[in-house]
Amino acid sequence: MKKERGEKEPIKKIKIKNKKGLTVSYDEDNFNEYFPHLITEIAGKKKSVKIDSIKKINNPKQFPYNDKIPKELLKPGAIDFIRRCSTKEEALNILGYLLKRNEITEKNYNNLRFEILKENGLQKVINEHGGFKKPGHYENKFRVYRPLKGELKKASNHDIDFE
Known part of the structure; x- marks a missing residue:
């Protein structure tokens, strides 16, 4: 499909939804430009942090x-x-x-x-x-x-x- 003269390409939006249902949308190009690593974290399937150990103070x-x-x-x-x-x-x-x-x-x-x-x-x-x-x-x-x-x-x- 050819773009007609004066027609703009539709802006791609990123929608981020939290656990409570709040949705925020961003322009995908700007978001990728400003936060390249964040977009991969948000889009990724695994969203957890591994804790290897906990330091316990035994000696007062x-x-x-x-x-x-x-x-x-x-x-x-x-x-x-x-x-x-x-x-x-x-x-x-x-x-x-x-x-x-x-x-x-x-x-x-x-x-x-x-x-x-x-x-x-x-x-x-x-x-x-x-x-x-x-x-x-x-x-x-x-x-x-x-x-x-x-x-x-x-x-x-x-x-x-x-x-």
């Missing part, structure tokens, strides 16, 4: 942040939670919850509960263990720990709000 010393992050951030204790409480009821609820989850012993539960139930007991417990933790306590205290190329960088003193 291989984990770069293990001994540099304070224990208070990794595993807060009952006192850490109580220091955020403003009422005795909140503190007792937290103690009950921690006991139910076996995160504190019954002996520790009873000792802390006894101390909190005394007159001004909650305030005394909070003051004995470092004071009340305001909102943003951890951010202000520990924002100096920033992962940077496998190490922890400490900010200068003027970046830290000391209490």
Whole structure:
């Protein structure tokens, strides 16, 4: 069939459809020109990547942040939670919850509960263990720990709000 004068050759379109049914179409010539390897990957039958192995860290010393992050951030204790409480009821609820989850012993539960139930007991417990933790306590205290190329960088003193 001869092309008549002024008639253009029809543009070939590539249609790409994803799993959800979204279809995108591209001009085949432009697509081949800009992405020659991608078109072979899309058109190919095999679309998977082989994983040869998975590295498992058995030695905790291989984990770069293990001994540099304070224990208070990794595993807060009952006192850490109580220091955020403003009422005795909140503190007792937290103690009950921690006991139910076996995160504190019954002996520790009873000792802390006894101390909190005394007159001004909650305030005394909070003051004995470092004071009340305001909102943003951890951010202000520990924002100096920033992962940077496998190490922890400490900010200068003027970046830290000391209490």
